[in-house]
Structures are given as C-alpha cells and as structure tokens.
Amino acid sequence: MAENIVSGEDVILRTLEQIVGPSNATCKLPDLVAYEKDQNWPFVNPHLPDYVVKAYNKKQVREIVRLASRTKTPLIALASGINVRGLCIPSQGGIILDMRDMNKILDINLEMMTATIQPGVSSAQFSAACRKLGVRPAVTSAPDTASIFANYMLIGLYHTSSSDGNLHVLSMEIILPSGEIIKTGSSGLIGSPGPHARAGGPDLTGLFTGQPGAFGVATEMTVKLYPLEKFNAMVAYGFEEWGPAVEVGQKLMDARVALEVDIIDDNLMRTFLAPIADLKMREQVEKLLPRVLVMTAIGDTVKERMKINKKIAEDVCKEVEGGTKFAAMSAGGLSELTTGGRITVGMLERGYYHCFAFYGPLNMTVEYADLFYNTAEEHGFNARLDSSCLAIPQAPWNGQQTYFEGEVLTVDPTIDEERERILEYSEDVVYKLLDLGIYGWFRPYAETMDLTLERWGTTGEFMKRIKQLIDPDHIMNPGKFIF
Numbered sequence: 001m002a003e004n005i006v007s008g009e010d011v012i013l014r015t016l017e018q019i020v021g022p023s024n025a026t027c028k029l030p031d032l033v034a035y036e037k038d039q040n041w042p043f044v045n046p047h048l049p050d051y052v053v054k055a056y057n058k059k060q061v062r063e064i065v066r067l068a069s070r071t072k073t074p075l076i077a078l079a080s081g082i083n084v085r086g087l088c089i090p091s092q093g094g095i096i097l098d099m100r101d102m103n104k105i106l107d108i109n110l111e112m113m114t115a116t117i118q119p120g121v122s123s124a125q126f127s128a129a130c131r132k133l134g135v136r137p138a139v140t141s142a143p144d145t146a147s148i149f150a151n152y153m154l155i156g157l158y159h160t161s162s163s164d165g166n167l168h169v170l171s172m173e174i175i176l177p178s179g180e181i182i183k184t185g186s187s188g189l190i191g192s193p194g195p196h197a198r199a200g201g202p203d204l205t206g207l208f209t210g211q212p213g214a215f216g217v218a219t220e221m222t223v224k225l226y227p228l229e230k231f232n233a234m235v236a237y238g239f240e241e242w243g244p245a246v247e248v249g250q251k252l253m254d255a256r257v258a259l260e261v262d263i264i265d266d267n268l269m270r271t272f273l274a275p276i277a278d279l280k281m282r283e284q285v286e287k288l289l290p291r292v293l294v295m296t297a298i299g300d301t302v303k304e305r306m307k308i309n310k311k312i313a314e315d316v317c318k319e320v321e322g323g324t325k326f327a328a329m330s331a332g333g334l335s336e337l338t339t340g341g342r343i344t345v346g347m348l349e350r351g352y353y354h355c356f357a358f359y360g361p362l363n364m365t366v367e368y369a370d371l372f373y374n375t376a377e378e379h380g381f382n383a384r385l386d387s388s389c390l391a392i393p394q395a396p397w398n399g400q401q402t403y404f405e406g407e408v409l410t411v412d413p414t415i416d417e418e419r420e421r422i423l424e425y426s427e428d429v430v431y432k433l434l435d436l437g438i439y440g441w442f443r444p445y446a447e448t449m450d451l452t453l454e455r456w457g458t459t460g461e462f463m464k465r466i467k468q469l470i471d472p473d474h475i476m477n478p479g480k481f482i483f
C-alpha cells in the first residue's frame with residue numbers, strides 16, 4: 001500500500017478517519033489480527049487486512065465504498081464475521097468494513113408482513129423482536145449471534161413451513177462499487193407503496209443474493225414475515241439404517257404437515273450433547289441414540305390443527321418398519337427448529353468442524369451418506385466416530401429437493417498432518433460429489449467453487465462478465481467469487 005503514503009502520511013487511513021472518526025478506523029496490527037482468519041482457515045489462508053473501519057450509517061458506507069473504488073483497494077463487508085467459509089478473510093488485504101454496529105430493525109410492518117433490517121441485526125435479536133409482535137421471521141440453525149441479514153443475502157437454510165417457500169428477501173438497497181445506490185424489487189420504483197418483490201424486468205434481488213459481497217455493499221433489506229405458530233410439537237423416530245429413515249422423510253414431506261424434517265445420524269446427535277458436563281450421564285445418553293433420527297417439527301396458529309398434524313406425522317412414522325419413538329431430543333430440537341439458534345459447543349469441541357453443504361435429490365441420500373463415510377475412512381478418519389451426515393428435505397412441490405451436509409467433526413487443523421488430511425479428503429469429496437451428481441452447492445465458497453468452475457462452462461463465463469460489469473476493478477471481496 002506504499003502508494004497511499006504521501007509525505008509520510010497514510011492517505012487511506014486519514015480519509016477513513018475523516019469519514020467515521022479516528023476511533024473507528026485503524027491500521028494497527030493488534031486491531032487487524034482479529035480479522036485475519038476464521039474457522040475455515042485451512043481452506044482460505046489467513047491474511048491481514050490493511051485497515052479496519054467501523055461504519056454506523058449508510059452515508060459512511062457510501063463514502064468508504066467510493067474511497068475503495070478511487071484507490072482500487074479491496075473492500076470486504078463484514079456483518080457479523082461468524083462465517084465458517086473464510087468469506088471475510090481479506091485474501092488480498094484491503095479494508096474490512098465492519099458493520100456490526102449497523103444493527104437496527106428499521107421497521108416491522110404487520111400490515112404487509114415485512115421487516116426492514118440493517119446488516120448487523122443478529123438472528124436472535126430479529127427473532128425476539130418479531131415474536132413480541134406475534135409474527136415470526138424465517139430462522140436458521142446458525143448461531144444466535146450470526147447476522148440474519150448476511151444469512152438472507154447468502155440464502156440460508158430456513159426452518160419454516162414448506163408453504164412459505166425458501167426465498168424470503170423482497171428487496172435490498174445496495175451501494176455499488178461506483179458509489180451509486182440501487183434498490184431492488186418495488187423499493188426501486190419512486191412513489192411505490194411497496195414493499196413487493198417484483199418491479200418488472202429481471203429479478204435484481206436474485207442477482208445480489210447468493211454471492212459473498214462480491215457485487216457491492218448491501219445496507220438495507222426488506223424480508224417477509226410469517227404468522228407465529230403458537231402451538232408446536234416434535235415427533236422424533238429413530239432407525240438403525242438410513243433407508244427406512246429416508247422413506248419416512250419422503251412420506252412426511254408428501255403429507256405436508258411438517259415445518260421441517262431433519263434426518264440426522266448419531267454422530268451429529270452427539271454434538272448436541274456436549275453441554276452435558278457429567279461424563280457418566282453423557283455416556284448413558286449416547287448409548288440410547290439410534291443410528292439415524294428423523295425429527296419433525298409441527299406448528300400451527302390453531303391448536304386443533306397442530307394436534308391433527310402431529311397425529312398424521314406420528315402415523316406416517318409408524319407406517320415404516322423398524323422405527324422407535326424417540327422423545328429425548330424433543331425439547332432442544334423443537335426450540336432450535338422453531339426459534340433458530342444452534343447449540344454449537346459440540347460442533348466446535350475440537351475448535352473446528354468441516355462441512356460440505358449442498359442440494360441433491362432425497363432418493364440419493366444413502367449414496368451420499370456412503371460417499372461421506374467411505375471417503376472419510378479412505379483418508380484415515382473413523383467413519384463411525386469422525387464423520388456425520390444429515391438430510392433435510394426442502395419443499396414438497398419441488399419433489400426430491402433436499403439439503404445435505406457431510407461433516408468431519410474431529411479435526412484439529414493446528415496439527416499439520418491432520419490439516420493436510422482434511423484438505424485431501426475435501427478435494428476428493430468435491431470431485432466424487434460432482435461425479436455422483438448434485439443440484440449444486442449450498443453457497444459459493446472457496447473450497448468448492450474453484451473446482452466447480454471447471455464444469456460451469458458458458459454459465460461461468462457469463463457470471464464473470466456480470467462481475468466485470470458491476471465491479472470492473474475487482475475490489476469487492478476479491479478471490480471469493482469468480483475472481
């Protein structure tokens with residue numbers, strides 16, 4: 001950044017200080033270190049930013065974007081930085097734009113069933129504010145402290161009635177690298193009473209979601225809200241094999257009574273048990289775990305309907321042979337599925353968890369599970385202890401559409417040998433999954449994107465052209481998507 005030093009003074013730092021005040025901009029090493037890596041650093045090498053700046057309003061954000069453009073300095077927006085995919089690691093240095101303090105819920109509109117939020121709004125904050133008013137946002141299993149804004153922008157996995165669909169963003173306000181401000185959906189139309197997702201023409205909200213801050217900085221977002229199900233229940237059945245558990249999952253989706261269906265193996269279930277400090281008690285509970293658990297969350301605004309749906313779900317579970325009713329997971333599982341917020345202690349017991357997340361057809365679950373367990377074994381992991389798998393069928397009108405995760409939970413990446421092993425395992429799994437056939441990855445993240453681009457052909461080239469058009473100097477979070 002030597003060209004930014006004029007007469008011994010760092011002009012970028014000085015300008016940042018002018019925009020946000022001296023206490024909110026820094027280039028001091030102890031301040032920068034906190035941003036150099038996240039939990040996914042074996043896949044995205046740690047790298048220090050040159051500057052960290054805290055913004056409090058969109059005027060400041062706009063001036064910072066303009067400064068980055070003028071000086072061709074990489075700019076990485078950060079909403080909560082909890083990311084597990086290295087997406088906020090400043091791989092080419094530059095400015096980290098920390099928006100954690102832009103955390104206002106600007107509006108909850110009960111008439112329109114929408115809310116408008118800023119980037120730093122956390123999942124728990126949003127969920128609690130909505131519930132107080134008798135409505136509910138789409139929530140995920142992400143940690144409570146994660147930015148719900150960034151989650152919506154990256155398109156997460158939501159626990160919500162299948163009739164809600166899985167796209168919840170109506171409109172966004174985005175500051176482009178040029179400094180221009182655009183609004184997607186009806187918010188872009190002057191005088192529109194909005195909010196509405198459609199404004200004529202192609203879906204611009206779609207263009208700016210599903211990408212990791214590579215097209216601009218989003219400052220506001222309007223999302224859909226849903227009626228709060230006041231009455232909830234959980235139906236959980238354990239199986240000793242994946243096959244019948246998947247059959248139940250399919251039948252539950254076809255019956256259309258569930259808010260969410262989770263099919264998870266015993267290894268993943270163990271991660272929920274970590275907070276049990278008493279080892280003896282933990283051992284006893286572990287012995288009770290079935291090999292595969294089907295968890296179904298039921299919820300409704302009307303008690304009687306909830307009860308009927310619960311009965312239907314239970315009957316569906318009983319129809320398939322080999323299942324055992326499993327009540328133990330109910331309280332914690334129900335709370336996570338209805339209000340969001342995962343208990344992460346167990347997942348991060350060894351400081352790291354490695355996860356592949358992708359979409360594929362439900363009827364390939366057994367093949368995916370075998371792929372994960374076998375590849376883990378081939379790379380020296382213990383399939384029964386280290387590797388886990390889950391399937392979450394998504395929406396019945398999309399037939400087989402299912403979200404999958406394959407995890408390795410016991411890696412300590414600070415040990416060179418283990419880190420190398422997980423890197424080799426990971427590359428192997430990416431190619432094997434692409435060969436077996438998946439719909440696509442859950443999110444664009446470095447570990448999978450580079451290898452997938454080879455197969456994206458003309459579509460990949462077209463995306464490169466869009467990126468070039470919006471961000472010609474490649475300053476927006478470079479190295480994380482396409483460039």
Ligand SMILES: Cc1cc2nc3c(=O)[nH]c(=O)nc-3n(C[C@H](O)[C@H](O)[C@H](O)COP(=O)(O)OP(=O)(O)OC[C@H]3O[C@@H](n4cnc5c(N)ncnc54)[C@H](O)[C@@H]3O)c2cc1C
Pocket residue numbers: 076077078079080081082083084087088099119140141142143146147148150151152153154155156157158211212213214216217218219342344347477480
């Ligand atoms: C243990 C664990 C479990 C999880 N489980 C789930 C789950 O079940 N479902 C799910 O959906 N997610 C899950 N997540 C992922 C998590 O929800 C997302 O990472 C989070 O919601 C987004 O917040 P973040 O802190 O990652 O955002 P950040 O890391 O701050 O940002 C993520 C990306 O978005 C970009 N960005 C952020 N804000 C802006 C902005 N205003 N404008 C432009 N670009 C921006 C950043 O540059 C970065 O590339 C889980 C994460 C963990 C750690």
